Amino acid sequence: MMQIMEKLSLYMEYPFVRYALVAGILIALCSSLLGVTLVLKRFSFIGDGLSHVAFGAMAVAGVFGLVNDTILVLPITVVSAVLLLRTGQNTKIKGDASIAMISVGALGLGYLLMNIFSASSNLSGDVCTTLFGSTSILTISKTELWLCVIMSILVVVFFVLFYHKIFNVTFDENFARSAGTKVERYNLFIAIIIAVIIVLAMNLVGSLLISALVIFPALSAMRLFKSFKSVTICSAVISVCCAFVGIIVSILAGTPVGSTIVAVDVVAFLISFVIGKKGA
Template sequence: MFDKFMMYLQYPFVRYALIVGILIALCSSLLGVTLVLKRFSFIGDGLSHVAFGAIAIASVFNLTNKMLLVLPVTIISAVLLLRTGQNAKIKGDAAIAMISVGALAFGYLIMNIFSTSSNLSGDVCSTLFGSTSILTLTQKEVWVCIVLSIAVVIIFVLFYNKIFAVTFDENFAKAAGTSADTYNLLIAIVIAVIIVLAMNLVGSLLISALVIFPALSAMRIFRSFKSVTIFSAILSVVCAFGGMVISILAGTPVGSTIVAVDVAAFAICSIIGFISGRR
């Protein structure tokens, strides 16, 4: 199996997939802890479905670089979602449901009405589950992913203390002079960037798993915010790499395999947490 894997590494598209997959897993895990603690875990679902709708529009117009449309639309939706979620008449979960279902329905409707592909079902399946798109990345797309991933990591490191304060107690953060709304907006924009990047890896329906599972797994064992974040990042990278290796060797769908490894890791961490708690 090792020789077989080394043989696959000779192909550029396999190396591209591993690099992008590891970077996406790292970025997803960093803000996953914040989203879980703020009870905003399903923002990934809402934004991923918005990205699906934007991809459908980009496909209709035959745009060569779909990210030029998908990224701005997803970021704008993240901002609107944050603002709508703060409205007393429309709570956060209802706002996510509205945007999620609406964007998914309109995206699929547009792809059916203005279909330019002879394999519509295959295109939809690839977008929703990321079955093959991660293995068709170009060198330019890899560099875009690297640049955006570095930007996400730098933002998280620079504003770590502010994100920590906003995550646990917004009212105290505001009383201490921190602009909680500004940092909530920053979190929403960074999550939008991560969602767009992750669509190539696991597809729009499985993105939330990439964000949530590493954070929840880390919380089974550790208690401090810093420890949970660091372990979540390490675990997410390991699971993404392991899932892609299994997918390449066994010929299984990339996104589903990565999520399955994340689920297995969560089960193991839960057992470890239970045993250590009993002790």
């Protein structure tokens, strides 16, 4: 135990480890806040669809040789979130079909572009890093950290200020609309915020594992509590703790960061499932 603590203390002296912890905790917090809303609205896989869009956008950014791919990835993901919302409300293209359409199309196009235009000699490594996160969170720069901090603050402020509106839109859109709430506007805001979270989470868990970061803490909290407020707070606590433990274990054991965090989230869900079963 002492050796582990000494090793951890040694790693914490490096700035990139501290940056990774701060970024990981903030991303996990933001993901959990709106994760509850997405699960309750049965729109959980919007995160999966947008993550594939972000993968395609990163491939395009690589083609153009952009050093900071967020400049391109963020607006493309936000626009896709808006399109998903619009097409999901279309009677001809249902929500799940629109997500599958945009998701598969973006993923296929992104991989094709990476194959055609890639200048890297390790294409499979680049793809694996983008899809599963690998150790990219440990290479986060100070600029990227500040961007993450600013965006996370905006997400939290939005959620706190419009908590009651989000609550109403989540549970009963017809009642919210009759009460004067501009449902379409808040759905649009939620879609945009989710897009921002997806872009932030790409470095943490990769595009294929983002949905787990959004869904598992919410499902775990729902096994323990019933009220929206309690579930949201519990989801945030579980998500932050899992991200912290996952990053620490990843650093000490040398395992992929994203996969380790998701594994910890799965364990947390199983524990909450057992506790919820006993308390029922």
